[in-house]
Amino acid sequence: MSAFLETLLDGNEKAFKPASLTPMQKLTLQYVVFGLVYYAFAAIEGMLMRLYEVQPFDLIAPNQFFAIMTAHPLVGIFGSSYLLVFGAFNFVLPFVLGKPIWSYKLAKAAMWLIVVGVFTFWSAGFVSHYSPMYTLYWPLPADFTQFSALGGAVFITGVALVMVGTLLWVVNVVKTLTFTPPGADHVPVLATLGDALGLTTMKRLVTGRIREPFEHLVPLPAAAIARGTVDVLFNALILTFTGVLILVYMVAELSGNSLKTTWVDALLYKNWFWWGLDLIADGLVLIFVAGTWYLLANLITGKPVFMEKWARLALGVELVVSWTVWSHHLLSDQAQPELLKMGSGELVTAFELITQGLAFFITLATLYRARPLAMTNELKFLIGGLLGFALAVPAGIMQADVGLNRVLHNTQWVVGPHVHVAILVGLTMTLYSAVYFLLPILTNGAKLWSQKLATLHFWCHLVGGVGMGAFMGMAGLQGMLRRTIYVNFEYGPYMVLAALSGALLLVALAAFLLNIVMTLGLKGALGIFRKGDLPETQLLPTA
Amino acid sequence: MIDSTTVLWGQTIVYTAYVLIISAVVGWFALVITRPTGSPPIVKPAYFYAFVAFLTTIGVSLHLVTYNTIPWVPDDLNAKEVGRDVPTFSFTMRNHQYYYDGSVLADVVPEASRIKVPCGTLVKFAVTSDDQTYGFGLFRSNNSMVMQMQVVPGHSNDLVWTFVKNGTYSIRSTEYSGPKGNQLQVKDAIVVSGCEKGE
Numbered sequence: 001m002s003a004f005l006e007t008l009l010d011g012n013e014k015a016f017k018p019a020s021l022t023p024m025q026k027l028t029l030q031y032v033v034f035g036l037v038y039y040a041f042a043a044i045e046g047m048l049m050r051l052y053e054v055q056p057f058d059l060i061a062p063n064q065f066f067a068i069m070t071a072h073p074l075v076g077i078f079g080s081s082y083l084l085v086f087g088a089f090n091f092v093l094p095f096v097l098g099k100p101i102w103s104y105k106l107a108k109a110a111m112w113l114i115v116v117g118v119f120t121f122w123s124a125g126f127v128s129h130y131s132p133m134y135t136l137y138w139p140l141p142a143d144f145t146q147f148s149a150l151g152g153a154v155f156i157t158g159v160a161l162v163m164v165g166t167l168l169w170v171v172n173v174v175k176t177l178t179f180t181p182p183g184a185d186h187v188p189v190l191a192t193l194g195d196a197l198g199l200t201t202m203k204r205l206v207t208g209r210i211r212e213p214f215e216h217l218v219p220l221p222a223a224a225i226a227r228g229t230v231d232v233l234f235n236a237l238i239l240t241f242t243g244v245l246i247l248v249y250m251v252a253e254l255s256g257n258s259l260k261t262t263w264v265d266a267l268l269y270k271n272w273f274w275w276g277l278d279l280i281a282d283g284l285v286l287i288f289v290a291g292t293w294y295l296l297a298n299l300i301t302g303k304p305v306f307m308e309k310w311a312r313l314a315l316g317v318e319l320v321v322s323w324t325v326w327s328h329h330l331l332s333d334q335a336q337p338e339l340l341k342m343g344s345g346e347l348v349t350a351f352e353l354i355t356q357g358l359a360f361f362i363t364l365a366t367l368y369r370a371r372p373l374a375m376t377n378e379l380k381f382l383i384g385g386l387l388g389f390a391l392a393v394p395a396g397i398m399q400a401d402v403g404l405n406r407v408l409h410n411t412q413w414v415v416g417p418h419v420h421v422a423i424l425v426g427l428t429m430t431l432y433s434a435v436y437f438l439l440p441i442l443t444n445g446a447k448l449w450s451q452k453l454a455t456l457h458f459w460c461h462l463v464g465g466v467g468m469g470a471f472m473g474m475a476g477l478q479g480m481l482r483r484t485i486y487v488n489f490e491y492g493p494y495m496v497l498a499a500l501s502g503a504l505l506l507v508a509l510a511a512f513l514l515n516i517v518m519t520l521g522l523k524g525a526l527g528i529f530r531k532g533d534l535p536e537t538q539l540l541p542t543a
Numbered sequence: 544m545i546d547s548t549t550v551l552w553g554q555t556i557v558y559t560a561y562v563l564i565i566s567a568v569v570g571w572f573a574l575v576i577t578r579p580t581g582s583p584p585i586v587k588p589a590y591f592y593a594f595v596a597f598l599t600t601i602g603v604s605l606h607l608v609t610y611n612t613i614p615w616v617p618d619d620l621n622a623k624e625v626g627r628d629v630p631t632f633s634f635t636m637r638n639h640q641y642y643y644d645g646s647v648l649a650d651v652v653p654e655a656s657r658i659k660v661p662c663g664t665l666v667k668f669a670v671t672s673d674d675q676t677y678g679f680g681l682f683r684s685n686n687s688m689v690m691q692m693q694v695v696p697g698h699s700n701d702l703v704w705t706f707v708k709n710g711t712y713s714i715r716s717t718e719y720s721g722p723k724g725n726q727l728q729v730k731d732a733i734v735v736s737g738c739e740k741g742e
Contacts, residue, residue, distance in 0.1 A: 062722050062725055063722040066719075066721075066722050066725075129722075131721070131722065132721070133719055135719075137675075137676040137718070137719075138676065139674070139675065139676075139696070140675055140676065140719075140720065140721055143674075143675065143721055146721040146722060146723055147721070261674075262696075262697065265697060266676055266695045266696050266697055266698070267695050267697070267698050270676075270695070306586060306591075307588065307591055310591070330693075332691060332692050332693045333692075333693045333695055333700075334622070334692050334693070334698075334699070334700045334701055334702060335695060335698035335699060335700065338620055341620075342620070346606050347603075347606070350602030350603065350605070350606070351602065353598050353601065353602045354595065354598045354599060354602060357594065357595075357598040358594075358595065358598075361591060361594050362591075364572060365586040365590075365591070367576055368572070368575075368576060368584055368586055369583075369584050369585070369586055370576075370584075371575065371576040371577070371578065371580055371584050372576065372577055372578055372579045372580060373576050373577060374577070375573070375577050380573070383569060383572070383573050386569065387565070387566065387569045390565050390569065391562060391565065391566075394558070394561060395558065397602065397605065398554065398558065398605070401605060401606055401609050402606075402609070402610075402616055402619060402620065403550070403609040403610065403613035403615065403616040403619070404550070404554065404609060404613070406547075406615060406619065406690050406691065406692075407547045407550060407551060407688050407689075407690060407691070409691060409693075409717065410678065410691070410717045410718060411688070417558070470562075473558075474555075477551050477554065477555055478685075478686065478687050479682055479683075479686045479687040479688035480686070481680075481715070481717055483718075483719035484715075484719075484725065485725055485726075490686050491686070
């Protein structure tokens, strides 16, 4: 057997031994595996759309194209980002708190509900071409002249499964923060929650005691996880409520009793739905990412986070800001009250520049104070993630301006320099940093197969992500809309360049997956799904 | 005269300059943190507070600058008042089609049937929807956007606008309304005249 095949089967230097893993290590790796599989789904879908935007081709009919466009962000967010983030936090939270996760079984159930839910809505979209987009603007999701009610019902059921899994994860996070493990010191529930959610810091600020030394009950990364979890909860509740409403219309249609769509006010619906939906983009993502930056900076440097009390405060401000910014999605809705447009849409949204800017500065300062640092994979991906948000947040602030929104709304600018740069460069590179950092910890010392592939992964991902966002943005500034098929090569040159950038992202993914498979080996990868002998409460092997 | 083309060029220049600067700063930072240092690196809290002040200034001033430089913003924010007695062009949307004066607009409007809009004076586009959430955007012949708004069913969707150049514009829905609405556009629907300059 050749050395390559041997490594493919047994992993690099046969260093990865799945039998030595604790159930929590295995579960975290399972989350990562499913998250990466769905990332590959989203990446391939994205590439198909990039090619279609250059020139539509016969293999994909327009309604199939829009079904892909509907599934793509949902698979990317729920299937990939949620699983990667939830899985990592299932491990990190007990790690920083120094106690086991509250319920291993709940963590496992949450994963399977999300995995099955994502596959359910993806399949329903693939088969029935249900394509109301993730925005679900009323009454489109209940338009049965364009969509099958049955296909839509299965699709919404899939999303509902994801939401149930998400709610289970939220319960597990809150309980893990507040429960007292057997034999441990009593954990004061209310005081811990107050500290985790930032109420303690807020109280100290108001009473003028913010500068006094204070021993926090909850470490900073755990506080970030707790605060982001609040937005996860609200988001899941709004999506579930909206999903049930849509399901009612579908069930009525299937039973031959069509309901009037005018019973629901389209603008009111748009407000509540964006309030909830925006808690992902402008809430939990920013909070979780900031928390992950602090944690990684702390772990990479071995030093405390710079200006930690302000970091805590900024996380709390971001949480409140995230509840009040939804109206920037309705700046082009003429019936939306001007007060909401100016207040929520413009001014409060501008606070995100400040809160995310502070997280950026604090992370850089933490790294700077610890120099010289070795340019490890986790450090270079962390810096890539920082750059991603430094590019994407100002792009978002620009479109959240009444004047500029008049010529940017629903153009490729929104999804290019803002959304895709934030997710692909900002969020994903931060997650890759965490993956590279956690890999040896989660695998009990497996050795990365190829540093050259890791370097290729970094550069292709960075250049591909920034490039794709840039060329989409240029097309958007020339008037290209985000959900329209152009058949006459109107924006051809930009779309060709965006597609080439997308291809670089695929090369990056292939390099990363190959490296991980060769590191763990196929036998090792399968081994993480086998039941082990170690107790579920144990985070890492004791030896 | 400032129109959307000028505004978008301004944005392109500002954002491109920002991208180049921040990329250079982050690149420089990545190099610096790997180099040995003689004395322990110090980041003064004053830098932090100065950065907070800088971000606050940028966040607030962006909207002040656009309010005072983008010509349509003051009218937009006072649309109900300033748009009360201006020439109004009313459209209805249903079944993925635009209707004007009770008639459906063809995919391409012949020259004689184009809707005539005066240049250099405030006008109002009043669009309603009988079914879906749509969009109403005006586009130049090179596909660049003049302006757009959302068209939400059950609500008035009024946009006041002052054209500063003559030209012929197409209407295109800027909101996805399902696969049937994919090519929801009316080419050469509007002709604007009365100004000295054209597109």
